Amino acid sequence: MMKLSWKIWLLIVVLMCAALAISPSFETGVLIKSVEKNSTAFDSGLRPEIIIKSINGEQVKNIEDYQRIISSIFPVQDKIKLTITTKDSEFILFTDEAPLITIANIPKTKIKTGLDLSGGARAMVKPEVPLSSAELNDLIDITSNRFNEFGIKDISVKSVRDLSGNNFMLIEIAGATPSDLSELVSKQGKFEAKIGNETVFIGGEEDITYVARTGEQSGIYSCETYQTGEICSFRFAITLSAKAAKRHAEITNNLTINSTNPQYLSKPLELYLDGQLTDSLLISKDLKGSETTQISISGSGAGTTRKEAYDTALVNMNKLQTILITGSLPYKLEIVKIDTISPVLGKEFTKNILLLALVVFFIISVVLFIRYRKIKITLAVILTMFSEAFITLAIAALIKWNLDASSIAGIIAGMGTGVNDQIVILDEAVSSKQTSLKERIKSALFVILGAFFTIIAAMIPLFWAGAGMLKGFAFTTILGVSVGILITRPAFSEIIKLIVKD
Amino acid sequence: MENSQTEQHSKFGTFYNKNYKKLFLLPVLILIISLGYIAYFYSQNGDIMFKDSSLTGGTTITLIGDVNSQTLESALKSQFSDLTLRKITDLRSGEAISLIIETSASPEEIRPVIEKFLGYELTDKNSSIEFTGPSLSNSFYKQLLFALLISFILMSLVVFILFRTFIPSLAVIFAAFSDLVMPLALVNFLGIEISAAGIAAFLMLIGYSVDTDILLTTRALRKKEGKLNTRLYGAFKTGVLMTSTALLAVLPAFFISSALPDSFRQIFLILALGLFADLINTWLTNMSIIKWYCEKRRIE
Numbered sequence: 001m002m003k004l005s006w007k008i009w010l011l012i013v014v015l016m017c018a019a020l021a022i023s024p025s026f027e028t029g030v031l032i033k034s035v036e037k038n039s040t041a042f043d044s045g046l047r048p049e050i051i052i053k054s055i056n057g058e059q060v061k062n063i064e065d066y067q068r069i070i071s072s073i074f075p076v077q078d079k080i081k082l083t084i085t086t087k088d089s090e091f092i093l094f095t096d097e098a099p100l101i102t103i104a105n106i107p108k109t110k111i112k113t114g115l116d117l118s119g120g121a122r123a124m125v126k127p128e129v130p131l132s133s134a135e136l137n138d139l140i141d142i143t144s145n146r147f148n149e150f151g152i153k154d155i156s157v158k159s160v161r162d163l164s165g166n167n168f169m170l171i172e173i174a175g176a177t178p179s180d181l182s183e184l185v186s187k188q189g190k191f192e193a194k195i196g197n198e199t200v201f202i203g204g205e206e207d208i209t210y211v212a213r214t215g216e217q218s219g220i221y222s223c224e225t226y227q228t229g230e231i232c233s234f235r236f237a238i239t240l241s242a243k244a245a246k247r248h249a250e251i252t253n254n255l256t257i258n259s260t261n262p263q264y265l266s267k268p269l270e271l272y273l274d275g276q277l278t279d280s281l282l283i284s285k286d287l288k289g290s291e292t293t294q295i296s297i298s299g300s301g302a303g304t305t306r307k308e309a310y311d312t313a314l315v316n317m318n319k320l321q322t323i324l325i326t327g328s329l330p331y332k333l334e335i336v337k338i339d340t341i342s343p344v345l346g347k348e349f350t351k352n353i354l355l356l357a358l359v360v361f362f363i364i365s366v367v368l369f370i371r372y373r374k375i376k377i378t379l380a381v382i383l384t385m386f387s388e389a390f391i392t393l394a395i396a397a398l399i400k401w402n403l404d405a406s407s408i409a410g411i412i413a414g415m416g417t418g419v420n421d422q423i424v425i426l427d428e429a430v431s432s433k434q435t436s437l438k439e440r441i442k443s444a445l446f447v448i449l450g451a452f453f454t455i456i457a458a459m460i461p462l463f464w465a466g467a468g469m470l471k472g473f474a475f476t477t478i479l480g481v482s483v484g485i486l487i488t489r490p491a492f493s494e495i496i497k498l499i500v501k502d
Numbered sequence: 503m504e505n506s507q508t509e510q511h512s513k514f515g516t517f518y519n520k521n522y523k524k525l526f527l528l529p530v531l532i533l534i535i536s537l538g539y540i541a542y543f544y545s546q547n548g549d550i551m552f553k554d555s556s557l558t559g560g561t562t563i564t565l566i567g568d569v570n571s572q573t574l575e576s577a578l579k580s581q582f583s584d585l586t587l588r589k590i591t592d593l594r595s596g597e598a599i600s601l602i603i604e605t606s607a608s609p610e611e612i613r614p615v616i617e618k619f620l621g622y623e624l625t626d627k628n629s630s631i632e633f634t635g636p637s638l639s640n641s642f643y644k645q646l647l648f649a650l651l652i653s654f655i656l657m658s659l660v661v662f663i664l665f666r667t668f669i670p671s672l673a674v675i676f677a678a679f680s681d682l683v684m685p686l687a688l689v690n691f692l693g694i695e696i697s698a699a700g701i702a703a704f705l706m707l708i709g710y711s712v713d714t715d716i717l718l719t720t721r722a723l724r725k726k727e728g729k730l731n732t733r734l735y736g737a738f739k740t741g742v743l744m745t746s747t748a749l750l751a752v753l754p755a756f757f758i759s760s761a762l763p764d765s766f767r768q769i770f771l772i773l774a775l776g777l778f779a780d781l782i783n784t785w786l787t788n789m790s791i792i793k794w795y796c797e798k799r800r801i802e
Contacts, residue, residue, distance in 0.1 A: 336634070
């Protein structure tokens, strides 16, 4: 066996680790992304990250299978038995509704793609007033909380900073996009319940200790035709804190009986959301001066059809409940960027990027073969290029970096400099033999090191400019050239030494 | 064969020895024209480039599928005068993949109009909607230009540290500067709107274009074997292969770029223009300065 230098061994070992880090999966089934708390599915023991293999004995290979099977079973009138077989166990649900879980196809590799390739939504929000980092963290907590209350789980909320020191909140949602994202993001969520000019209670846990979200105490209770459209009304119960209940007693104590409608008090309880009156509730005369903690909140939704009105009412109810739970923000928010990216185009892009990579590999092989007329050399260059891209991808997968289009452009740019470096090494290796091969390769490495540092210098400012929106490009370029200089370039020099010696 | 090559080589050598200072004039002339054009462009447009909605603020809506662009354009143009439409087709099948609509209006303004025209709701199944607010895009643009400046300064520092001689380092930096200016002038001339990714491509150029200059300077100043002209010629052969491989690798992106993310298209276009400018700036500008420097210093 030929004796290989440690530099080549290093490359081989790193390549094997890279394969492990990317580890393609050929498993079929669907992956549970989230399970609604307190649902039948949750109680049965289903949890995120579990892989569903079959339902009622019918095999589930992908999302389409899952949806087809579920829609063939539900809706049903009475509770039925649902057997969900997972990778290592079996779950039995007695239910009259589809399991409240979100699912996804099993990822084929551990490589994560960014929003512009996998689809999803992104919003960048700037508070009207400059925030300290503690305040910004509060904002992030409240926002994440709101999204969770709203039922969106696959979300990342973080703070970003730009070169001028501005702070932003960056929200990224993978996959589906909520239709009213901008409202959900930017709403200050200031909820006030007033009688006359006096505030009885506001949103948030200080005044409201409990908000009913399921069961008898929460839901749509009536729908009717109104003028040309339909209108549906919702109501849900909330529990006030002792302090808020006392305030309610003090304020209602000063009210008189309504003269036209003697069952009620003279002034209604008015609900304001972000300064706008959303509903006005008459207060029963029995409640005068009482420290009541149970209050029913109501509202409505309108639409041209009954279904539309029903859905709007549900959304409105959910929004109001969310705000009552999470409370309001003490300042206004401005949406400075909001993108919703369709996953459909991303698939096409990914396909074409792979095609592009193949064409580029092919062209470079042809050019190098024409120049050096040696199949071994051409193969060595292509192998090195491939290793470099592969290791870069693996590191990205390992640190869970989301590869967006600009990150991939960065990988390609890194490969480009890689080829350039290899040409420098090759030309030194095959050039006139006045000095030793080792000497010549050393001189090549000086050029390569110089090029490496200039690339790093050029890319570093991108980490901060524009709140890091182009960080991916800088990151993968730097990663690619670093992998080159530390692992593949030394190995390539050794391989070339072996080839040239022959 | 070896002999005829050396002969040709020496013939070229005599020509080069006589005329290298004149060869220097060509890129300088192109640079002056480019700078002049950018100055004129600035006086006309108040900026050094046309910016797309990612840098000026506004909305980009991508409609997936075959949408009749002409009727949509005429329907929208009356309300949104700055609106532009771009159709993306698959090069292989010729099928329309998507239609990109750009306007400075907000999504709330334009979305209902498009929905009304198309007769269906825009969802994440049939469209992408990207909006950048004017305040963000403005600071974004300024910061990217600032990043460009910082990159350039950092790169210059690296070059000075590498060579520790004033004139050769300056020659590299001058070539890198030309590599940025020439493509910018051309992109402006073609009326292309530059996106945030496009500016990242200029940053990339800073790093990408100097490697041939470093190669040239290293071979000329640090290597001891062979005559100066032989070393320059060797560097030229290696460098041209490097740049042309990169150019050839970038080119196919234009042919399949139709169905690639928009950011790709621009990154590759600017890289291609920059690489082309780099051929001129390294092998006419930088090489002439290095040759002149070596002759003055009697480096053979």
